[in-house]
Amino acid sequence: xxxxxxxxxxxxxxxxxxxxxxxxxxxxxxxxxxxxxxxxxxxxxxxxxxxxxxxxxxxxxxxxxxxxxxxxxxxxxxxxxxxxxxxxxxxxxxxxxxxxxxxxxxxxxxxxxxxxxxxxxxxxxxxxxxxxxxxxxxxxxxxxxxxxxxxxxxxxxxxxxxxxxxxxxxxxxxxxxxxxxxxxxxxxxxxxxxxxxxxxxxxxxxxxxxxxxxxxxxxxxxxxxxxxxxxxxxxxxxxxxxxxxxxxxxxxxxxxxxxxxxxxxxxxxxxxxxxxxxxxxxxxxxxxxxxxxxxxxxxxxxxxxxxxxxxxxxxxxxxxxxxxxxxxxxxxxxxxxxxxxxxxxxxxxxxxxxxxxxxxxx
Amino acid sequence: xxxxxxxxxxxxxxxxxxxxxxxxxxxxxxxxxxxxxxxxxxxxxxxxxxxxxxxxxxxxxxxxxxxxxxxxxxxxxxxxxxxxxxxxxxxxxxxxxxxxxxxxxxxxxxxxxxxxxxxxxxxxxxxxxxxxxxxxxxxxxxxxxxxxxxxxxxxxxxxxxxxxxxxxxxxxxxxxxxxxxxxxxxxxxxxxxxxxxxxxxxxxxxxxxxxxxxxxxxxxxxxxxxxxxxxxxxxxxxxxxxxxxxxxxxxxxxxxxxxxxxxxxxxxxxxxxxxxxxxxxxxxxxxxxxxxxxxxxxxx
Numbered sequence: 001x002x003x004x005x006x007x008x009x010x011x012x013x014x015x016x017x018x019x020x021x022x023x024x025x026x027x028x029x030x031x032x033x034x035x036x037x038x039x040x041x042x043x044x045x046x047x048x049x050x051x052x053x054x055x056x057x058x059x060x061x062x063x064x065x066x067x068x069x070x071x072x073x074x075x076x077x078x079x080x081x082x083x084x085x086x087x088x089x090x091x092x093x094x095x096x097x098x099x100x101x102x103x104x105x106x107x108x109x110x111x112x113x114x115x116x117x118x119x120x121x122x123x124x125x126x127x128x129x130x131x132x133x134x135x136x137x138x139x140x141x142x143x144x145x146x147x148x149x150x151x152x153x154x155x156x157x158x159x160x161x162x163x164x165x166x167x168x169x170x171x172x173x174x175x176x177x178x179x180x181x182x183x184x185x186x187x188x189x190x191x192x193x194x195x196x197x198x199x200x201x202x203x204x205x206x207x208x209x210x211x212x213x214x215x216x217x218x219x220x221x222x223x224x225x226x227x228x229x230x231x232x233x234x235x236x237x238x239x240x241x242x243x244x245x246x247x248x249x250x251x252x253x254x255x256x257x258x259x260x261x262x263x264x265x266x267x268x269x270x271x272x273x274x275x276x277x278x279x280x281x282x283x284x285x286x287x288x289x290x291x292x293x294x295x296x297x298x299x300x301x302x303x304x305x306x307x308x309x310x311x312x313x314x315x316x317x318x319x320x321x322x323x324x325x326x327x328x329x330x331x332x333x334x335x336x337x338x339x340x341x342x343x344x345x346x347x348x349x350x351x352x353x354x355x356x357x358x359x360x361x362x
Numbered sequence: 363x364x365x366x367x368x369x370x371x372x373x374x375x376x377x378x379x380x381x382x383x384x385x386x387x388x389x390x391x392x393x394x395x396x397x398x399x400x401x402x403x404x405x406x407x408x409x410x411x412x413x414x415x416x417x418x419x420x421x422x423x424x425x426x427x428x429x430x431x432x433x434x435x436x437x438x439x440x441x442x443x444x445x446x447x448x449x450x451x452x453x454x455x456x457x458x459x460x461x462x463x464x465x466x467x468x469x470x471x472x473x474x475x476x477x478x479x480x481x482x483x484x485x486x487x488x489x490x491x492x493x494x495x496x497x498x499x500x501x502x503x504x505x506x507x508x509x510x511x512x513x514x515x516x517x518x519x520x521x522x523x524x525x526x527x528x529x530x531x532x533x534x535x536x537x538x539x540x541x542x543x544x545x546x547x548x549x550x551x552x553x554x555x556x557x558x559x560x561x562x563x564x565x566x567x568x569x570x571x572x573x574x575x576x577x578x579x580x581x582x583x584x585x586x587x588x589x590x591x592x593x594x595x596x597x598x599x600x601x602x603x604x605x606x607x608x609x610x611x612x613x614x615x616x617x618x619x620x621x622x623x624x625x626x627x628x629x630x631x632x633x634x635x636x637x638x639x640x641x642x643x644x645x646x647x648x649x650x651x652x653x654x655x656x657x658x659x660x661x662x
Contacts, residue, residue, distance in 0.1 A: 052555050073561030085552035089574040098570070099560030146560070160553075 002063055002076075002153025002187035003028040004049060009058035011041075011048060018044050022058070026187055028153070031180050033198040034191045036208035037234075042191045046156050047209070049189065051075050060153055070120070073102070075154075078147025082159040084139040086131035092142050093127040096149050105191060117148040137168045144179070151337070157190040159244050161197065168355055169197075177201055195235055207231050225352070229359040232282050232352050240282045240352070243324045245282035247279040247353065247362070255281050255353065257331045258322030262299050266349030278356035285316070286348045297345030305340040319344070411435065411630035418626050433628035438635060442628055444615035445604050451632055453613030455636070456522065458592055458639075465527045466587040470533035470580065477542025478568050482554050485611055492543070499536030507600055514601060521603045529601055532593045538583050545579040546572060581650040591639040609636050 004026040010153040011019040019041050026032045034042040047053040049060060051072035067075045086095050093114060100110045109354050121141045131139055142159055147155050148360040157176070161169045178201070180188055192198055196231050198218045207230075208218040215227040226232035232240045245257025247264075253273055262281065289297050302324055303319040315334040318341065319326050328344060336342065354362040411434050413427040446631075447453060463539040474651050480487070480492055510529060511520065519525035549572065557567045598608040607615070613636045617629045644651070 023381050047555075050555075052558060071561075072555075072559045076626060077559065079556065079559045081556060082553040083550050085550065085556035087553065087557070087571055098557075098562070102561035102566060143556075146556070150560075 001028050001185050002186060003061075004043070004058075004189065005061040006049065006152055007061070009045070009048060009060065010056045011044060011053065012056045014226075017211060019048070022212060024206065024216070028063075028187055029185050031177075031188045031201055033086070033202035034189065034208055035193065035195060035198040035205050035234075035362075037193060040107050040208040041211040042193075042208045043158055044211075046158055046189060046191050047105075049075075049079055049206075050079050050156050055071065066326070073099070077154045077156055078150040078152045079156040080140070080143045080147050080158065080160045082162050083110065084131070084136075086139055086142055088131055090130070091127065092123060092129055092131070092134070092145075095131070095142055096145050099150055103300045109188075113149045117145040120148065120179070130300075136164050137172060140164065140172060141264060144176070144327065152323040155184055155186055155188045157188065157192075162192070162194070165352050173197055173200060174304045195232045195237065196281065197306055199235075207234060209234075209333045220286045224350075225361070226282075227361050229280060229282070229354040232354070236284055238285050238286050238327050238329075240332070241288070241324070241326050241328075242283040243283070243321070243326075244356065245275055245279065245281060248278060249273050249275045255279065255348075257281065259322065260301055260322060262348055264348050265298065266347065266355065267351065268349070269353075274353075274362050279362060280356055280359070281324075281353040282352040282354065283346050285327040285351070288326065288327060289345045290317075290330055294343045294345030298347055300343060300345040303342055305336050305338055305342060305345050307338065308334065308336050310334070317342075368641055371562065373503065377493045382477050399432075406632055407630045411627050411634060413627055415623070415627060415658050434625070435631040435635070437625075438616070438628045438632035439529050440630065442616050444607075444612050444619070449605070449607060451612055451616070451635055454607055454609035455574060457602075457612075457634075458609040461526050461530065461598075462588060462591045462639075462655055465530035465534070465661065466584060469531040469538060469587055470583050472531065473535055473538030474542045474573075475568065475581070476539040477544075478572055479564075480539070480543045481546035481549075482567070482572075484562070492539075495539055499540070503533070503596065507596075520601065521606065523602070523606050524595060526601045526606075526608075528586075528593070529597050533589050533597075534590065538587065541586075542576075542579060545576055578650050578653045581587065581647050583641055585647060585651050588643050592639050592646075 004024070005360060006022060006024040007022075009022040010017065011018055014239055014257050022045065026044075034045060036042045044053065048055050049062075051067065051070060055068070059066060060069075061076065062075050072079075086092075087098060090098065096114045096117060097110050100113060105113075114127070115124075119129060121144060123141050123145060124139065126134060127140070128230040131142070134142065140163075143160070160176070164172060176188075177188075180186065180201075190197075190201060200221050204216060204224050205219055207214045207222065209230055215222060215231045215258070217225075217227075222231060222235055226235065226240075229242070233242070241256050243255075245255055245260075248254050253264045253267075255264055293302050299320055303321040305317055305319050306325075307318040309318070310333055312333075314332065315326055315336070317330060317334065317336055319328065320332060321344065326344065330336070333337075355361065355362055389426055409426055410418060412430050412432070414429060414431050417428060422512070437452055439452055439455075441448060442450040476495075504577070514520040514525045514529070517528075518530065553571065554567060555573045562570060572603065592608075593610060594608070595610045595614065598611045599614075601609070602608065612633050614634050
């Protein structure tokens with residue numbers, strides 16, 4: 001129930017190809033997040049799945065049925081929008097029941113479904129209010145309720161939390177996750193540009209760029225084994241450090257940049273041992289050990305602190321290693337000052353190597 | 363110490379502003395002057411309409427009436443002669459009502475659906491259609507007068523109120539469509555999408571979602587149409603006959619009659635009577651008008 005399959009989808013706006021040969025399989029009951037910067041086509045893809053945009057080529061199947069030419073209402077989807085999109089002149093109850101009335105459901109059935117959704121989302125006391133009398137969080141709850149009453153197998157979320165303040169966003173994020181756990185068989189496709197939302201909510205994340213999917217994987221895989229430099233740089237905050245140098249293959253491959261040589265003993269190459277050539281070495285700031293902790297790391301070097309950013313719970317330090325910038329994170333409040341020399345170290349097994357030309361993972 | 367407190371001026375709360383500051387004098391002075399400039403003609407009309415003819419002949423147009431008489435008003439409404447008919451403006455008033463009401467309803471109904479379709483349903487050729495409509499708004503009316511005479515004649519409605527209603531509805535179309543299109547374009551697109559997911563169709567979205575949200579723009583459109591159609595003279599005089607003349611044409615015939623004495627008081631009363639309808643509309647819906655103009659005009 002509720003699988004979504006997008007096959008060879010293309011969408012052009014005039015001469016501009018917004019989506020290109022896109023394939024996507026979403027399993028029934030899965031929580032899939034479409035993640036990418038603005039303009040990458042993620043919302044467009046969602047609108048195509050919803051049937052709000054006519055596609056140029058390809059097929060869309062929902063629940064095993066070809067819905068490519070179906071109207072949005074006939075696709076068995078519910079949708080939640082960024083701006084909530086509540087009908088301002090209707091009460092909350094009117095908003096929830098609007099779609100059901102259009103579908104011609106009997107009154108008792110409508111009342112039962114509205115009551116159930118209101119119970120799940122705890123918006124029962126708000127039913128008689130107009131959207132203008134609700135707070136942002138309440139409005140988004142009602143918007144989710146409007147999808148819920150439709151009793152569908154696929155929920156589409158289009159950046160639902162982007163208009164909320166940070167605290168509410170965190171609250172509603174957990175609520176959406178709970179909702180997904182409660183509605184076991186419901187598939188959710190969720191568009192966001194917020195990687196925290198993506199990492200916390202998703203069963204799988206599809207990272208998009210320029211109208212195509214760069215990587216479709218579990219959050220853990222995306223974080224640990226980014227398929228290319230773009231994905232590596234997009235996920236993680238602060239972003240991954242990239243050191244430019246060259247790789248030297250052979251029995252004991254090493255990465256050379258400046259005067260440093262990083263032995264790649266523990267690194268898992270995606271396709272056997274690499275050859276010679278320019279490459280990019282990526283290491284996440286949280287994987288860089290400093291000072292005493294750097295001892296015992298397979299690779300150690302000396303870096304110079306340039307900028308210190310205290311965040312409260314931890315501190316972000318910008319340093320220079322050879323000619324490259326190296327950001328790292330230290331727990332708590334650090335006593336580093338600009339100009340300090342520090343020993344840093346890391347485990348090459350945790351790093352990611354990319355081809356300098358193709359930017360693909362080596 | 364109490365002495366010290368009384369020496370220091372208390373500076374607390376809103377800053378006092380002198381009534382006759384230079385700024386106030388300038389602002390209110392300018393406003394007052396312009397108001398007088400605009401209201402003086404109206405004043406002259408009202409006082410003249412309340413005077414008897416002997417008093418008018420003394421020649422002081424600004425003097426208030428010595429003897430107030432409503433006879434000119436009664437005459438203008440009920441007995442003034444235009445051509446063969448001697449039943450005053452009342453005939454023209456009812457003609458104008460019978461022209462304005464259907465024209466306004468028809469043109470707004472069509473224009474709002476036009477605007478809605480253009481703004482929300484990106485159908486093929488929408489831009490071409492819209493461009494044609496806008497170009498239509500810029501063509502001078504005079505060019506089209508004679509062709510329309512022929513069209514109306516062929517349709518068999520020349521000289522009837524129906525014919526004039528059709529003409530007014532068509533001529534109101536470009537500007538009102540533009541108005542509605544811009545207003546509907548400012549309604550968040552997601553609202554429209556949500557309604558589609560909820561299974562509402564073209565008319566469902568129009569009647570249940572868009573209409574209830576767009577009272578201000580309907581008021582604007584209504585005011586524009588009512589005043590425009592009510593004040594219209596050209597179409598009225600060309601496309602109707604003496605029996606079906608709208609109020610404006612009849613007013614002209616009363617004021618410009620060349621026979622007998624010029625009855626200034628009757629003319630003034632007739633003019634005010636004719637202007638009363640648009641004036642009332644403005645007063646009733648002024649606030650909504652401003653709101654709607656602002657909402658409809660900003661987004662292109």
